[in-house]
Amino acid sequence: MATNRRALLRTGLTVTAVGAAGLSLPNPASAAPNSPTRVRPEAAPSIAGTDAWGARPASGTIQVLDSRPIKIIVHHTATSNSSDFSQAHAFALSRDIQDYHMDSNGWLDTGQHFTNSRGGWITEGRHRSLEVLNGGTRHVVSAHASGQNSVALGIENEGLYTGVDVPGQLWTSLVALCRYMCDQYRIRPSEIYGHRDFNSTECPGDVLYARLSELRAAVGDAAGQLIPWPLLRLGDTGARVTAAQHLLRARGLTGVPTDGVYGPATEDAVRRFAVANNVPMEHCYASAHADERGLLGAGTWPLLVTSVRADDPGDAGRAVRALLTARGDRLAPTALIDTRGWRNLLT
Numbered sequence: 001m002a003t004n005r006r007a008l009l010r011t012g013l014t015v016t017a018v019g020a021a022g023l024s025l026p027n028p029a030s031a032a033p034n035s036p037t038r039v040r041p042e043a044a045p046s047i048a049g050t051d052a053w054g055a056r057p058a059s060g061t062i063q064v065l066d067s068r069p070i071k072i073i074v075h076h077t078a079t080s081n082s083s084d085f086s087q088a089h090a091f092a093l094s095r096d097i098q099d100y101h102m103d104s105n106g107w108l109d110t111g112q113h114f115t116n117s118r119g120g121w122i123t124e125g126r127h128r129s130l131e132v133l134n135g136g137t138r139h140v141v142s143a144h145a146s147g148q149n150s151v152a153l154g155i156e157n158e159g160l161y162t163g164v165d166v167p168g169q170l171w172t173s174l175v176a177l178c179r180y181m182c183d184q185y186r187i188r189p190s191e192i193y194g195h196r197d198f199n200s201t202e203c204p205g206d207v208l209y210a211r212l213s214e215l216r217a218a219v220g221d222a223a224g225q226l227i228p229w230p231l232l233r234l235g236d237t238g239a240r241v242t243a244a245q246h247l248l249r250a251r252g253l254t255g256v257p258t259d260g261v262y263g264p265a266t267e268d269a270v271r272r273f274a275v276a277n278n279v280p281m282e283h284c285y286a287s288a289h290a291d292e293r294g295l296l297g298a299g300t301w302p303l304l305v306t307s308v309r310a311d312d313p314g315d316a317g318r319a320v321r322a323l324l325t326a327r328g329d330r331l332a333p334t335a336l337i338d339t340r341g342w343r344n345l346l347t
């Protein structure tokens with residue numbers, strides 16, 4: 001993975017372009033510390049279950065605890081650095097690992113919860129791990145790190161990373177999987193470790209281990225749990241309102257001014273948009289009888305923002321530029337702003 005890409009990820013604004021310049025975006029970790037707000041569930045990465053790759057049945061009962069895991073442990077399989085990036089290879093690897101763990105180690109099933117191939121294919125390891133992860137409240141007791149198996153999720157990354165770096169595909173899927181785990185269980189990204197942090201082992205290799213701080217940063221930024229969407233309402237003014245007005249127009253709402261004033265016309269457009277898109281309404285008790293569909297908040301922003309280039313000639317591009325101008329930020333015209341980038345700009 002290119003160094004400049006890594007540096008960009010650390011800024012908190014996810015930008016995919018050459019030459020972003022002059023960014024001075026807030027560190028999301030400091031933007032809203034300890035915010036309990038769950039802004040938006042992280043999408044689950046594609047994970048092939050044990051049925052998909054032809055796992056053998058476990059030789060005993062899988063133990064599932066009624067408690068959440070509190071950390072993630074990253075491993076490498078210390079198998080060869082295969083150049084076969086296919087899903088079929090990932091499946092074969094999963095079968096080999098299960099055979100090894102059951103037949104040689106005498107375990108009841110695969111030791112780790114998930115396996116991540118060099119091609120970026122994620123498979124379920126121990127049975128029930130995927131179902132339980134998706135549930136987000138329980139933990140499958142595993143066998144991947146001594147002393148940690150009741151509290152830690154284990155990810156085996158295919159390959160040996162004592163002297164070479166991981167393929168980009170593996171890295172991308174590792175970030176996505178960790179992000180999903182953190183989101184499901186409210187695990188802080190700072191609770192991502194290497195196997196060597198707990199046991200005397202080279203695992204996950206000097207090179208991958210050296211990248212764990214980068215992984216924590218990528219997951220912390222990407223999970224986005226600490227970056228709230230702003231709540232706009234009647235009477236608000238400023239660049240965020242201007243951006244919202246452009247985004248509403250980009251979604252086909254008529255009669256919306258672009259004056260940066262959240263007046264009745266803007267409120268009406270927000271209400272129409274919310275109704276048309278079935279934006280969930282969760283009234284607080286005190287406002288149970290109010291119609292809050294005129295508020296523009298976390299239920300609506302994700303429906304308004306789409307990935308857009310900073311030089312997009314349409315209303316979405318105008319929204320981005322209104323935000324950038326107000327902040328005094330510059331961005332390469334070809335920079336692509338995705339949903340997380342929007343959240344940074346709006347906050």
Ligand SMILES: [Zn+2]
Nearest residue numbers: 075076195203
């Ligand atoms: Zn390990």
